[in-house]
Amino acid sequence: MTQSQETEFKALVLRSHYGDPAAYRTLLSRLAPRLRAYHKRKLTMAGRGVEEAEDLVQETLLAIHLKRHTYDPDALFTPWLHAIARYKLIDHLRRGRASVREVPIDEYHDLMAADDHVARECTRDMATLLDRLPTQMRLAIESVKLEGKTVSETATRYGMSESNVKISIHRGLKALAALIARRD
Amino acid sequence: MDTDQLIRTLAADNPHRAPRVGAMLTMALLVAAPLSILIFATFLGVRPDVMTAMHNPFFDMKFAVTLSLAIPAIIVSLHLSRPEALMRGWGWLLLLPVGLLAVAIGSEAMMAPAMPMTMRLVGKNSRWCMLAIPAMSLPLLAGALFGLRHGAPSRPVLAGALAGLLSAGLAATLYASHCTDDSPLFVATWYTIATAVVTAIGAAVGSKALRY
Numbered sequence: 001m002t003q004s005q006e007t008e009f010k011a012l013v014l015r016s017h018y019g020d021p022a023a024y025r026t027l028l029s030r031l032a033p034r035l036r037a038y039h040k041r042k043l044t045m046a047g048r049g050v051e052e053a054e055d056l057v058q059e060t061l062l063a064i065h066l067k068r069h070t071y072d073p074d075a076l077f078t079p080w081l082h083a084i085a086r087y088k089l090i091d092h093l094r095r096g097r098a099s100v101r102e103v104p105i106d107e108y109h110d111l112m113a114a115d116d117h118v119a120r121e122c123t124r125d126m127a128t129l130l131d132r133l134p135t136q137m138r139l140a141i142e143s144v145k146l147e148g149k150t151v152s153e154t155a156t157r158y159g160m161s162e163s164n165v166k167i168s169i170h171r172g173l174k175a176l177a178a179l180i181a182r183r184d
Numbered sequence: 185m186d187t188d189q190l191i192r193t194l195a196a197d198n199p200h201r202a203p204r205v206g207a208m209l210t211m212a213l214l215v216a217a218p219l220s221i222l223i224f225a226t227f228l229g230v231r232p233d234v235m236t237a238m239h240n241p242f243f244d245m246k247f248a249v250t251l252s253l254a255i256p257a258i259i260v261s262l263h264l265s266r267p268e269a270l271m272r273g274w275g276w277l278l279l280l281p282v283g284l285l286a287v288a289i290g291s292e293a294m295m296a297p298a299m300p301m302t303m304r305l306v307g308k309n310s311r312w313c314m315l316a317i318p319a320m321s322l323p324l325l326a327g328a329l330f331g332l333r334h335g336a337p338s339r340p341v342l343a344g345a346l347a348g349l350l351s352a353g354l355a356a357t358l359y360a361s362h363c364t365d366d367s368p369l370f371v372a373t374w375y376t377i378a379t380a381v382v383t384a385i386g387a388a389v390g391s392k393a394l395r396y
Contacts, residue, residue: 016198025195032187058190063396065194067336069202070266083267087338091395126185144196145189151196169193170200181395 010077017073028061035060035085037116042089042106052092055125059180060088066177082108095183129179137172140165202334205265209258209331213354216327220320220355228316228362237366245288246360246371253281253379254353261328261346265335271342278349288368299367307365310374316362317355317378318385324351325386329393337394344390348383355382 009027016024039053039060063084071080086106130138143154151169155162237243256277263269297304307313328347337343356375365371 019199021195021198024198025191028191028194029188032191054187058185058187061187061190061194063336065197066202067267067396069204069334070336072266075268079268080266083338084336087267087336087396126190130185141193145185145193148192166197166200169197173193173197177396 006076006078009081010073013068013071013077014073017068028064031064031081032057032061033115033117034111036118037114038085038111039089040116041110046093048093056088056092058126059092060085062173062177062180063088066174078111079108082111085111125180126176129176129183132179133172133175136160136164137168137175140168141172144169205332205335206262208334209262209328212327212331213324216323217354219323220358223316223320223323224358224362228312228359230361231364233364234361237364240366242288242292242366242368243360245284245368246363246366247357249281249284249288249368249371250353250356250360250375252284253278254350254357256280257346257350257353261332261343261350262335264337264339264343264346265332267336267338269338281353285368285372289372292368301369304365304367305369305373307363307367307370307374309363309365310370313359313363313365313370313374314378314381317352317359317375318381320355320358321348321351321378321382322385324354325382325389327351329386329389332390332394333396335394336396340394341387341391343394345383345387347390347394348386349379351386352379352382 009030012023012027012030016027035057036053039056040050043050043053043056064081067084071077130141133141139158140154140160143149143157144151149157151165152162154160155165158165160168231237260271260274260277263274264271292304325347328351329344332343332347335343356379359375365374
């Protein structure tokens, strides 16, 4: 990992924190290929198929999002990021009944080794889990995610208030994470 | 859903600001505390001779021990709620009550014994102690786990054990004002067993509840 990457990511984190939506989207878009490369490499080393990687990338992004308040802006960003990615990897391997010992020892530098832009189009997990959410949460998420509608457009379309749409998205994401955690 | 769509959804949720883990833990403990106090007030209550007992350094020592367990456990559990946190450099905080107890046992041993050692060790309340501390811990433990769920501990079992330690420390602080056994030997034996029970429950529940 280079110093400049840490600096770049951290600048994006801080700008997102102060409410810059473009910065947050840029940050997540930069993180995704990193996480993809990381998870593919680790899955291969653990003797697992790389086709599981995309689910893992999405779970990691969701965890990064829902746990971003645990990041201390005075600390380095990369170790925090790596800890979440590694946690999600271990969790994933455990669920597949692999032992933790199969997770290769790694340092947070590993995370910054490479980008991988080859995403698989559809992942089974998130889509099936999304179907299990309460209607309002699912509609709000689908409107924003599939059609790229803004929060206010979604609000008008479904006759909800904007704050209601925001809450539905947030609760929906938390519910998704809970479904992931409970799935075995 | 493809990853870009997920990113778009997450970005739409960016304005949402979650409270800090410390704030969440504080709130959860404040909600749980009345329940523990209710158990205390209903079944135990402050010992009648508390005004005289306060002049007994061994009575006061009990609070020093229980609070030196509860407060560091709160600090360490908040530290561990950050995913990249390590125990290294923090574990010694949890040895504070052990050190205090060792000093107390040492100083009691140097004094002329008021009671035979077996009496001091077994006391009159050991069964109550083993029952009351875990019972008063449970609401606090539930609160602590709820608060810590807001964090992202990389080791849920360890984080759950700390939730157990902190709730046992707080419950033991309440219990200490009821119990008439002030010997550090009693505290070192029975409080420790009760704390171990609560810690084990915390670790077991934490292994599921603190996963994210």
